[in-house]
Amino acid sequence: MIITIHPQATSEERAHLMSLLCRMTGSQRPISSTQIANREVIALDGGHLDAQAQNLLQQQNAVERVTVVKTPYQLVSRAFKPESTSVVIGKNRDCTSVIVGDTTASPVIMAGPCAVENKEQLMETALAVKEAGAHVLRGGAFKPRTSPYQFQGLGVDGLHLLSDARDETGLPVVTEVMEPEMVEVVAQHADVLQIGARNMQNFPLLNAAGRNSHKRPVLLKRGLSATIDEWLLAAEYIVAAGNPNVILCERGIRSYDPQTRNVLDLTCVPLLQQLTHLPIIVDPSHATGRSELVPVMSRASIAVGASGLIIEVHPDPNTALCDGKQSITPAQLQKIVHESRMLTHMLQGEAALTHVA
Known part of the structure; x- marks a missing residue:
C-alpha cells in the first residue's frame, strides 16, 4: 500500500496521519516517507489492513490518495507510477548531462575499461570513448574479483583519475561502490553509483546508496542468479531509502554452460517495462564474456x-x-554506437507507421 501525502497538508494533519499509521501497523518507530515524482509518499505492507482501514486512511486530510499495489515491490511498481521514469546523469556537475529512459532519444552508451589501471590507460580510453560517440565513461576504481590474487583496482586513487577524466572529456562517470562506508566518498567523484551483481542484496549498501547526500543515481546490476522479483525488491530498498533515481542493468545470469560467461536474459527487458517504471540497460560484456559476441548482443x-x-x-x-x-x-565501440542509433531510429519509424495505420 502506498499513501500519497497531499502537498497542502498541514504539519498537524501530517502528524495525525503518522500517529494513525503507527496504531494501525503496530509500529514502535516513526513512519518514514520518501519523495517520488515530486510527491511525498509512504509505502507500507498493507496486506493486513482491511477495506475499512483503507477507507479511513483515504478520509484523512493529509492523504491525497491511497494506492493498493499487489506486488511485494511497491514504489518501483508501474502500478504505482504508470509513466516511465527518466534518470538524469551528471546533473549539477561540470559535464554533459545525460538522460536515461528518454524513449524519444537514442540509447545511452556507457563505455570504458573494466578497471582503472593508470592515468595513461584511462585518459586514452576516455578520449576514445568520447570520440566514438558514447555518453558516459565507466571504469572500476574498486574491483570485486573472484580470486584474492587478481588486480583489485586502484581504490581512491582510481576515483581521482576518473574525476580527472571527466574534467578532460566532459563525460559523466559511473563506477562501482562496494561498501556502505564508501558511498559518500565514491559519490564525491562519480556521477552514478554502480552496485554490482555480487552486492545486489547487500542491504546496508542499498540503503546507504539510497541515502547518499549527493543524490547520485544508482545503477543496480542483477545478481548472479537473482529472480526478477528479488532484483526489483533490491531496487525498492534504494527508492524507499529516499533515492528514486535507479537504473536497472541486466548483465546475464549464471548457467551450467561454460561457453559464455553468463546467459543474457533479454526477455527481462520487455517484461520489466511492464512491471516497473525504472529504466533498463544491458551489459553485453559481462553477459557474454566474449568480445566477439558484444556487438551482436548490443x-x-x-x-x-x-x-x-x-x-x-x-x-x-x-x-x-x-x-x-x-x-x-x-573502433568496435564506434560501430556499436552507430548501429544503436540507426536501429533505434528504424524501430521508432516502424512504431510511428504502425500508429498511423
Whole structure:
C-alpha cells in the first residue's frame, strides 16, 4: 500500500496521519516517507489492513490518495507510477548531462575499461570513448574479483583519475561502490553509483546508496542468479531509502554452460517495462564474456527496448589487467554506437507507421 501525502497538508494533519499509521501497523518507530515524482509518499505492507482501514486512511486530510499495489515491490511498481521514469546523469556537475529512459532519444552508451589501471590507460580510453560517440565513461576504481590474487583496482586513487577524466572529456562517470562506508566518498567523484551483481542484496549498501547526500543515481546490476522479483525488491530498498533515481542493468545470469560467461536474459527487458517504471540497460560484456559476441548482443539489446548499454572498452584488450577477453576496442565501440542509433531510429519509424495505420 502506498499513501500519497497531499502537498497542502498541514504539519498537524501530517502528524495525525503518522500517529494513525503507527496504531494501525503496530509500529514502535516513526513512519518514514520518501519523495517520488515530486510527491511525498509512504509505502507500507498493507496486506493486513482491511477495506475499512483503507477507507479511513483515504478520509484523512493529509492523504491525497491511497494506492493498493499487489506486488511485494511497491514504489518501483508501474502500478504505482504508470509513466516511465527518466534518470538524469551528471546533473549539477561540470559535464554533459545525460538522460536515461528518454524513449524519444537514442540509447545511452556507457563505455570504458573494466578497471582503472593508470592515468595513461584511462585518459586514452576516455578520449576514445568520447570520440566514438558514447555518453558516459565507466571504469572500476574498486574491483570485486573472484580470486584474492587478481588486480583489485586502484581504490581512491582510481576515483581521482576518473574525476580527472571527466574534467578532460566532459563525460559523466559511473563506477562501482562496494561498501556502505564508501558511498559518500565514491559519490564525491562519480556521477552514478554502480552496485554490482555480487552486492545486489547487500542491504546496508542499498540503503546507504539510497541515502547518499549527493543524490547520485544508482545503477543496480542483477545478481548472479537473482529472480526478477528479488532484483526489483533490491531496487525498492534504494527508492524507499529516499533515492528514486535507479537504473536497472541486466548483465546475464549464471548457467551450467561454460561457453559464455553468463546467459543474457533479454526477455527481462520487455517484461520489466511492464512491471516497473525504472529504466533498463544491458551489459553485453559481462553477459557474454566474449568480445566477439558484444556487438551482436548490443544490437539485440536495443532491439528489445533497452534504454542503453554499458560496455567494457580497452585500447589494447590483450594487455588489460581485468576482463580483457570481453573488452572491445574503441573502433568496435564506434560501430556499436552507430548501429544503436540507426536501429533505434528504424524501430521508432516502424512504431510511428504502425500508429498511423
